[in-house]
Amino acid sequence: MTNEISFFQNPDGTREEILEATFYALRQHGYADLTISKIGDEFGKSQSLIYHHYDDKDELLVDLLDYMLEQVENQVPLPNQSPEEYIEIIVDEIFGTSSNSDVEFSQAVIELRAQAAHDDDYNRLFRRSDDFIRKQIARVIQSGVDAGAFDVEDPSQTAALFHTVLVGIQAERITSDEETIDDVRTEFRRYVEKCLLSE
């Protein structure tokens, strides 16, 4: 799931307001320490309104992921980008920025991903998100192959490694310093240059 979209610019309706509060509370407290009460503090309206819509924190978080994923899925692709420029944008998204809130969000996403080991709802959502991201990246790579810009035999295979690096970086942000992340970025750019771009 990408970090780059603004999800809650104009929340309309109670559901979106609750989800917005959940989003910010999750960033601030992380999954383990998140409670409905802390979401209520962020929400600013009656906590009982949250319980009217959701039974527990996991039901709420699953709905948040679902909502965010839907917004990402309905995003219109960037127009007027060459495949090389588009790949550059994807690499930038994978490595994100180092702003504090993004790091906190990455941490929270990895905590939620870990829940997918034991919870079918989380599992289903992360599978859907992973598939969507892989297919989007594969589509960009395929368009580069069609345009003669990329030399890749199997775009979905290449997209699979891109996605693994995305997930790896999200998990590593918990413990790695920016210097190490920079090393990974530089090496991944070398891979893109030598293994994707046509000579």
Added chain:
Amino acid sequence: MTNEISFFQNPDGTREEILEATFYALRQHGYADLTISKIGDEFGKSQSLIYHHYDDKDELLVDLLDYMLEQVENQVPLPNQSPEEYIEIIVDEIFGTSSNSDVEFSQAVIELRAQAAHDDDYNRLFRRSDDFIRKQIARVIQSGVDAGAFDVEDPSQTAALFHTVLVGIQAERITSDEETIDDVRTEFRRYVEKCLLSE
């Protein structure tokens, strides 16, 4: 942290027996559902003996990670391998086998890694583990450069990407099917061939 070593072949002493029980209980139940009581079931001796040594499950899990990491750190490197063969072994370790217990262990490790966002003890151990693994891989790559087998400018940079893929695969094992992991493996091998091996 690698999946491939047998940690508890000859547990000696109560600490190792408790850690062994924790290891198997963690594999079976995962982090979130793990309790001292479930570890006690695996332990087979009095549960109060566990409480005599450890205050809570996190103290126990941190000691388990510490113990496993120490064993990995003291491992003697494989003798008589060429750098190319050694890299092949490292790639195999990154992608592991698909045996069920390995998948369960991967899931548990990602759950523990997520704790590092909020817990200094977990954070310290994962940083130590990550640094150790990156340095080991960088050493193998450096020896390949010295032998003229690899053409890499900055071995620690290359090792950083290897490590990110290792972590990414551990996290992806929760939701990805074996076919997708195979795609990542094939693409990563292409990277090793085109970006590491000398022409």
